[in-house]
Amino acid sequence: MQEYVAEKLGDPAGVLIIDDTGFIKKGITSAGVQRQYSGTAGRTENCQIGVFAAYATSNGRALVDRELYLPKSWTQDVERCAAAKIPEDRTFATKGDLAKVMVARALASPLPIAWVAADAAYGQEWRLRRMLEEAGVGYVLAVPKSQQIKSLAGIWRIDQLIADAPEDVWQRLSCGNGAKGPRVYDWAAATLPGIDIFDGGQPTHRRWVLARRSLARSDEIAYYLAYAPEGTTVEELVRIAGSRWAIEECFQAAKNECGLDEYEVRRYPGWYRHITLAMLAHAFLAAIAASEGKKGDAETVPAPSFPSPWQRSGDSWQLTRPNPHTTASSITH
Incomplete structure (x- = not known):
């Protein structure tokens, strides 16, 4: 998908943007779910949190990577993880750790990236800056x-x-x-x-x-x-x-137009499959809009x-x- 976005929307001045969004859920069996703060809801809710990367240029913007945040209440419960099909080698990682993984993947991809932007939750991570x-x-x-x-x-x-x-x-x-x-x-x-x-x-x-x-x-x-x-x-x-606001627009469009948050899967692989397909659908729409000349605004970018x-x-x-x-x-x- 990153190759596709690079081909359709790529620009040497491209900006990679990191942020997270919440998916409100009922019950306790969906992978990664617990009561935790969701910026999407603006309060503590029973939800899953996904950390995402978006790519923005003068041609358009699209989500290009995703990681499901797993709280310690999950990673410290081996049986619970096994029931949700979470891989055995998936250990606890902070949202900042997940962001660094995605940034490293993006920099190794064909996406031409000149800049990275993020909110304070990620900007305060000195290891990311380094x-x-x-x-x-x-x-x-x-x-x-x-x-x-x-x-x-x-x-x-x-x-x-x-x-x-x-x-x-x-x-x-x-x-x-x-x-x-x-x-x-x-x-x-x-x-x-x-x-x-x-x-x-x-x-x-x-x-x-x-x-x-x-x-x-x-x-x-x-x-x-x-x-x-x-x-x-x-x-x-x-x-x-x-x-940085471009990723908020990506979340809104992917949820409203591509069903990013409309799923009933509970297991870890199912979450990644659904989210990836919804992201690809959103990237396809962004590519169609760019090809028709409906280009996004580069600046909506002690x-x-x-x-x-x-x-x-x-x-x-x-x-x-x-x-x-x-x-x-x-x-x-």
């Missing part, structure tokens, strides 16, 4: 407000860092079109110093901090960590951050350890290094 950097793949990943930022500029919680930003750091930008028109927010961005990735003596990538502030409620702020090729603009980072590091550099902002004796080797990511 894996992407080692692969040379850019990312814009949401993180919680408690996320620590460690660089040659110092060590901060990301919300403290953004709160210290001068007001003229903020830019009003659209991160893509939604159902009611452009999604416009105020955005603040700055590069992190001293941790650029070099090749032959020249920087190839930089790490960034990024924040999105609501126009209506200035206290509503979302935070991001980014890793981008040298020369990437703030506008491009904002576009990638906005592309206290601080040092004083404020925000400094203007030319037309952009960066976080400066206040301590000349701090070295890159002393910083952990």
